[in-house]
Amino acid sequence: MALLLDTGILYAGYDRSDSWHEAAKSLLAENPRGLIVPAPVIPEVDYLLGKRLGSQARTAFYQGLADGHYFVAELPAEGYATVAELNRQFADLELGFVDAAVVALASQLGLRKIATVDRRHFGPLAFRFRLELVP
Numbered sequence: 001m002a003l004l005l006d007t008g009i010l011y012a013g014y015d016r017s018d019s020w021h022e023a024a025k026s027l028l029a030e031n032p033r034g035l036i037v038p039a040p041v042i043p044e045v046d047y048l049l050g051k052r053l054g055s056q057a058r059t060a061f062y063q064g065l066a067d068g069h070y071f072v073a074e075l076p077a078e079g080y081a082t083v084a085e086l087n088r089q090f091a092d093l094e095l096g097f098v099d100a101a102v103v104a105l106a107s108q109l110g111l112r113k114i115a116t117v118d119r120r121h122f123g124p125l126a127f128r129f130r131l132e133l134v135p
Helices: 007-014 023-031 039-055 055-066 079-089 096-109 119-129
Strands: 003-005 035-038 071-075 112-117 132-133
Touching: 003 096, 007 023, 007 055, 023 112, 035 039, 035 096, 039 055, 039 096, 079 096, 079 119, 096 112, 096 119, 119 132
Parallel strands: 003 035, 003 112, 035 071, 112 132
Antiparallel strands: none
16 A cells, blocks of 8 residues: 655654654554655755754664665656645745655556644645545
8 A cells, every 4th residue: 555654644653752653663564665755855854853853863764765666756747736726825834945855746646545643734634635544
């Protein structure tokens, strides 16, 4: 099963002190061949790992990318218009680029499952676009 990963779930998988760590670790382990990381998520994960956990965590993340543990999905050119439109439609949520890009990629790839810890932004989007949020 393909699973689109948001920043928080990826970060939680590396941070043992994160309240979502066990759920993230289990979810990632259950889907070893279908983990899709939207390219815009990578800099956020990189920043959080470096700031909160240090260079070893960053290196482990880079190695996971290099070893093909994650499939990286690039936002297509038409995805930028979708990001802008989602931010316009849901202005009250203050989605920002990355969260809107995750939803745009879900649509582009025909995926319905998004792994995220962010229910504030993704909850309304899941309802509107019939997405399933896990865990």
